[in-house]
Amino acid sequence: RITVDQNYVLSIPDSLPLDAAAPLLCAGITTYSPLKHWKIKPGSRVAVVGLGGLGHMAVKQAAAMGAEVTVLSTSDRKKADAERMGAKHFLINSDKDAMKAAAENFDLIINTVSATHEIAGHLQLLAHDGTMVMLGLTTEALPVFAFPLLWRRRSVAGSLIGGIRETQEMLDFCAEHGLASDIEVIAPSQINEAYARLEKSDVRYRFVIDMSKLDQAA
Known part of the structure; x- marks a missing residue:
């Protein structure tokens, strides 16, 4: 659990998938x-x-x-x-x-x-x-x-x-x-590959990193 300043907290509507949001x-x-x-x-x-x-x-x-x-x-x-x-x-x-x-x-x-x-x-x-x-x-x-x-x-x-x-x-x-970003979810281990693709404009249209797989990045 963490404590944050309520002035900087946002409510994500239930209808928005967290990754695409x-x-x-x-x-x-x-x-x-x-x-x-x-x-x-x-x-x-x-x-x-x-x-x-x-x-x-x-x-x-x-x-x-x-x-x-x-x-x-x-x-x-x-x-x-x-x-x-x-x-x-x-x-x-x-x-x-x-x-x-x-x-x-x-x-x-x-x-x-x-x-x-x-x-x-x-x-x-x-x-x-x-x-x-x-x-x-x-x-x-x-x-x-x-x-x-x-x-x-x-x-x-x-x-x-x-x-x-x-x-x-x-x-x-x-x-x-019903709007959300068009995304491609990647693991932390794929960051270098994703960065190379970004330089070639090869993404439609945002990469989202799945941080639940952070322990697999090593």
């Missing part, structure tokens, strides 16, 4: 917080850049809020997954015609990409007063040109996880809508 305390709140802050509701148009650990939760949550969700990716490899999670549309970043057709369309863009990448094209997709929220932690600066921001009073913002109250709200929301 674990990543919600990171990815789940990281994506829920900006969706709530920018008041996503039925009819909102949301784009999610990157379908990974963060992106797949953003798609599920935005769709559950009633938004029309579009996923932007570098290939169609995860198109079926995106549609299963609730996305209505799937765009390839390099498809110039599709990107042009989607111009000035989105109220909110959730950018989950942590690698250095070009965002000028994404800014053109924002509607008037639209916002692109950066969730990915890039190691290099991303160039942002003023003109596409000024032209439609667009914004670039950032967001990082959330507080305890909002995290509990997120857990309750996910339970109500």
